[in-house]
Amino acid sequence: MKRIGVLALQGDxxxxxxxxxxxxxxxxxxxxPGDLENLDGLIIxxxxxxxxxxxxxxxxxxxxLQKALTNGLxxxxxxxxxxxxxNKIIDGTSDQETLEVIDITVKRNAFGRQVDSFEQELLxxxxxxxxxxxxxxxxxWIEQIGADVKSLAEIKSxxxxxxxxxxxxxxxxVSSFHPELTGDLRVHRYFIDKIC
Amino acid sequence: MDQVxxxxxxxxxxxxxxxxxxxxxxxxxxxxxxxxxxxxxxVMALERVPADIRAQGGVARMSDPDMIEKIxxxxxxxxxxxxxxxxxxEAQILESLGVDYIDESEVLTPADFEHHIDxxxxxxxxxxxxxxxxxxxxxxxxxxxxxxxxxxxxTGDVSNATTHIRTITGxxxxxxxxxxxxxxxxxxxxxxxxxxxxxxxxxxxxxxxxFTAGGIATPADAAMMMQLGADGVFxxxxxxxxxxxxxRAAACVKATTFFNDAKVVADASRGLGEAMVGINVADIPAxxxxxxxGW
Numbered sequence: 434m435k436r437i438g439v440l441a442l443q444g445d446x447x448x449x450x451x452x453x454x455x456x457x458x459x460x461x462x463x464x465x466p467g468d469l470e471n472l473d474g475l476i477i478x479x480x481x482x483x484x485x486x487x488x489x490x491x492x493x494x495x496x497x498l499q500k501a502l503t504n505g506l507x508x509x510x511x512x513x514x515x516x517x518x519x520n521k522i523i524d525g526t527s528d529q530e531t532l533e534v535i536d537i538t539v540k541r542n543a544f545g546r547q548v549d550s551f552e553q554e555l556l557x558x559x560x561x562x563x564x565x566x567x568x569x570x571x572x573x574w575i576e577q578i579g580a581d582v583k584s585l586a587e588i589k590s591x592x593x594x595x596x597x598x599x600x601x602x603x604x605x606x607v608s609s610f611h612p613e614l615t616g617d618l619r620v621h622r623y624f625i626d627k628i629c
Numbered sequence: 630m631d632q633v634x635x636x637x638x639x640x641x642x643x644x645x646x647x648x649x650x651x652x653x654x655x656x657x658x659x660x661x662x663x664x665x666x667x668x669x670x671x672v673m674a675l676e677r678v679p680a681d682i683r684a685q686g687g688v689a690r691m692s693d694p695d696m697i698e699k700i701x702x703x704x705x706x707x708x709x710x711x712x713x714x715x716x717x718x719e720a721q722i723l724e725s726l727g728v729d730y731i732d733e734s735e736v737l738t739p740a741d742f743e744h745h746i747d748x749x750x751x752x753x754x755x756x757x758x759x760x761x762x763x764x765x766x767x768x769x770x771x772x773x774x775x776x777x778x779x780x781x782x783x784t785g786d787v788s789n790a791t792t793h794i795r796t797i798t799g800x801x802x803x804x805x806x807x808x809x810x811x812x813x814x815x816x817x818x819x820x821x822x823x824x825x826x827x828x829x830x831x832x833x834x835x836x837x838x839x840f841t842a843g844g845i846a847t848p849a850d851a852a853m854m855m856q857l858g859a860d861g862v863f864x865x866x867x868x869x870x871x872x873x874x875x876x877r878a879a880a881c882v883k884a885t886t887f888f889n890d891a892k893v894v895a896d897a898s899r900g901l902g903e904a905m906v907g908i909n910v911a912d913i914p915a916x917x918x919x920x921x922x923g924w
Contacts, residue, residue, distance in 0.1 A: 442886050443649040443670065445642075464887070479646045481670040481706055488668060488886055491879075513646070526665065526705055541705065547729035548752050550639045551632040570642050571707065571729070588632075614642045 444480020477514030536579025640754035667878030679783025715741025748772030780843015785907025848884030855888035872902030
């Protein structure tokens with residue numbers, strides 16, 4: 434059975450743990466550097482990216498985590514997780530750090546405030562042809578995408594432009610939306626079965 | 630493929646993202662920045678913290694939109710604001726400002742002694758206070774997307790917060806132990822809709838996130854609330870009425886994350902300077918107890 438960690442400093446940790454367990458894998462919380470050992474994959478949950486980044490530093494998890502990811506630990510980040518994994522961010526706080534492991538630039542709160550948060554049926558051809566009910570909460574989007582990064586889903590924003598909201602570079606997966614809130618396990622299965 | 634805003638999933642989901650975090654009351658831009666720097670997951674923008682409302686008396690109302698907008702412009706984390714119980718026009722104003730969450734709060738003077746706001750009418754999600762499970766389920770039935778146990782705001786006395794979180798979680802455990810045919814009477818006793826009572830009995834939890842609030846003033850208070858089953862904490866007067874707000878704010882954030890690790894909570898508790906002086910809830914005459922507002 435695969436062992437999947439969930440970074441458990443803040444955010445919707447419990448929903449990711451349920452999703453992992455419902456996929457038939459073993460889920461474990463990651464709060465300290467030692468928790469990163471013997472994992473087949475890691476999920477960075479939704480939450481407040483500024484808070485999680487600060488807690489990574491305070492509890493001396495930032496560098497061990499960055500090292501594990503650089504050494505190839507598969508990782509999936511949803512929403513705040515996407516922001517934390519990105520090489521660059523737009524509209525972060527002045528001192529906001531990221532792990533810089535995927536070649537994308539992410540715009541924080543790109544779709545707006547909570548009043549603009551929404552659900553939308555999303556097509557993810559890489560997974561299958563059935564639409565995915567995607568939940569976007571104060572969500573970021575991918576503003577710039579590196580040459581080695583593949584966009585797996587896009588949506589049109591109010592500015593009329595298409596923006597990537599799901600992308601993969603090697604064994605790093607990021608989404609703007611929250612599959613963990615839906616009970617639809619397809620994105621988690623894709624990560625656990627195809628990437629980990 | 631249409632984008633749909635304001636759904637229950639989107640409203641409740643927003644609260645899920647705040648779990649394991651601390652939401653701090655702030656009265657100006659400077660405090661909002663201190664809160665964000667300390668790792669707050671959101672701030673509650675209001676003109677007077679509960680301790681000052683208590684001290685100064687008078688009618689407490691929604692904050693000035695200018696003040697709320699300044700705070701929105703100064704931080705990137707979610708900004709919440711309070712409307713009076715039942716005051717749907719204040720809530721409409723807050724929605725038009727684009728605040729991220731509205732707290733229909735007993736800390737302000739109630740505007741309606743019978744009806745709470747019909748929260749389903751709004752795109753913005755609401756958090757409401759509760760002292761017991763029946764009250765929590767009535768608020769959820771009206772559309773609340775997040776519940777906080779009330780405690781007694783502005784006191785620095787955590788005892789009522791303890792009572793309320795223990796009551797709510799205890800009543801949930803009791804419901805989960807009942808046989809299906811016993812749930813009808815349970816709903817009658819709780820004065821709550823049967824469908825919600827049944828849902829809680831089956832899942833063993835509220836259908837929305839449950840934070841705690843009211844009198845939390847130290848890292849140890851925060852850790853205790855988390856161990857008692859809260860998903861996160863609101864800290865009102867406890868931070869900015871203390872000797873060293875920046876340090877106390879950061880300490881409460883640490884203790885909320887590592888609530889089960891006494892060593893981390895001990896370290897967070899060192900050298901914080903003066904805590905807010907506080908008032909014992911028992912010394913407050915009944916008409917001035919905020920937790921009793923809400924029906």
